[in-house]
Amino acid sequence: MKKLSFINKIIYFINVIVAVLLLFSFALPFLPPKTFSILSVLNLGVSLLILINVLFFLYWLIKLKRQLILSFFVLCIGYISFGSLYRFSSSKTIESPNNIRVMNYNVRLFNLYNWIPGKHIENKIVDFIKTQAPDILSIQEYHPHENIDLSFFKYKYEKLSGNKTKYGQAIFSQYPIVNSGSIEFPDTANNAIFADILKGTDTIRVYNIHLESLRINTNVETLKNEDSERLFNRIGATFKMQQFQTELFLLHKKQCKYKMIICGDFNNTTFSYVYRKIKTDLNDTFKEAGNGFGRTYDFRFFPIRIDFIFADKAFSVNGFKAYNEHYSDHYPIMTTLSLDKQ
Template sequence: MKKLSFINKIIYYINVIVAILLLLSFALPFLPPKTFSILSVLNLGVSFLILVNVLFFLYWLVKLKKQLMLSLFVLFIGYISFGSLYKFSSSKKIESPNNIKVMNYNVRLFNLYNWITEKHVENKIVDFIKAEAPEILSIQEYHPHENIDLSFFKYKYEKLSGNKTKYGQAIFSQFPIVNSGSIEFPDTGNNAIFADILKGSDTVRVYNIHLESLRINTNVETLKNEDSERLFKRIGETFKMQQFQTELFLMHKKQCTYKMIICGDFNNTAFSYVYSKIKGDLNDTFKEAGNGFGRTYNFKFFPVRIDFIFAEESFSVNGFKAYNECYSDHYPIMATLGLK
């Protein structure tokens, strides 16, 4: 420290703070939000903290300073615990007659209220889905829009709520749905649904989960003007609701004896308590076969992955793709799964 210039000392102090915050965030998957609601807010910024620590490491590396060891150590701990934020490997793609293509997509009511000024967004979503041809489609914020025709799927299950505007979750399938139902979350329009799908001689349980929304406006000026204490408190309360909703889901999941696929918009990151609990010993298909950041939410400041497809060990993960089509505030993802 004595050999550092005044400016570099300030930079290093900031580096220490950012490194400590990142180190603290690694404990978040083990800390229930009901007990640590304020601290749990930190997991939303883990991607940002990782990227900043990478920049600090590169800065000290260029300067040939031993201070690079701080961020390097914290990044190494994170890599051992959670893997890499960015996947450098090319997407795995294995063709097999037993493959099932599963897509997850939060369509934001098919742009019902014209959040995107582009015309006929709802038709473009349908055309995109039709072109990519998933055999199972899990949709959050589904709305039976008058211009929407997904009849190229042979079977569907939808669960809608709302008075004037009907919305909810839906599962579409090219394979027969032999059973279906909903897990109701109290005091919210969010819920989880399931469909038992017959694929050959196998019955596969597909869950579609939409956990409580954070309702954070991504507009920079709006965020600047929002009271930070109120914002943190609101996010903390949302995370408490997400934990309760996750507990309801896990009780239902425990009773299932079928091979299982879990899709959904968790409104939380891969560094969160709810992600850790829902994933359990399932495979995160992005980690198994994806590449890049795998971002699923249109957040301007750094890549955010809050939509997931998990699969049991009964499935081989033969492919994964995160798309860039911007027809919603979420990006679609698709996993190719092989029945073993």
């Protein structure tokens, strides 16, 4: 430190703070939000903290200063614990006669209230889905819009609520749905649904989960005007609800003996308690076959991934794609799976 200039001492002081915050955040997936609700808010910024530490590492590397060790050490711990924030996998899909294409998409009521500028956004969503031709489609914030025609799927299960505007979750399939149902979350319109789908001689359980929304406005001016303490308390309360909803889901999941695919909008990141509890020993298909940041939500400040498709280890993950079509506040994702493993 003695050999550093005054400016570099200040930069390193900031570096220490950011590195410590990132190191602390690595423990958040193991801390229940019901006990540590305010602290759990930090997991929303882990991606940003990683990117800032990368910049600090590069800065000290260019300066040829040993201060680079701090961020490098913390980043290594994160890589060992959680893998890379950015994936360098090939985007090429492995073809197999047993492939099943599974898409997840929060469609935000098919733009019912014109959040996205432009005409006939709902038709563009349907055309996009039809072009990509998933075998199984999991939708959050589904609304039976009068212009929506998803009849190219042979089977569906939907669970809707609301008085004036009906909305909820839906699962569409090209394979027969032999059983279905809903896991009700109290005091909210969010829930989880499931469909048992018959593929050949195999029955596959598909879950569609929509955990409580954070309701964070991505408009910079709106965020500036919102009281920070009130914002943190609201997010902390939401994380508590997410934990309770996850516990209800896990009780239901525990009774299932089928091979499983879990889709959904978790409204939380890979560094969260709910992600760890729901994923358990399943494969995160993005980590297995995705590339890039895998962004799934339209957050202006940095890429964020809050929508997921998990698959039983009995499945081979033969491909993954995160799309850039901006027809909702979420971006669609699709994975290609096959039941080659016995």
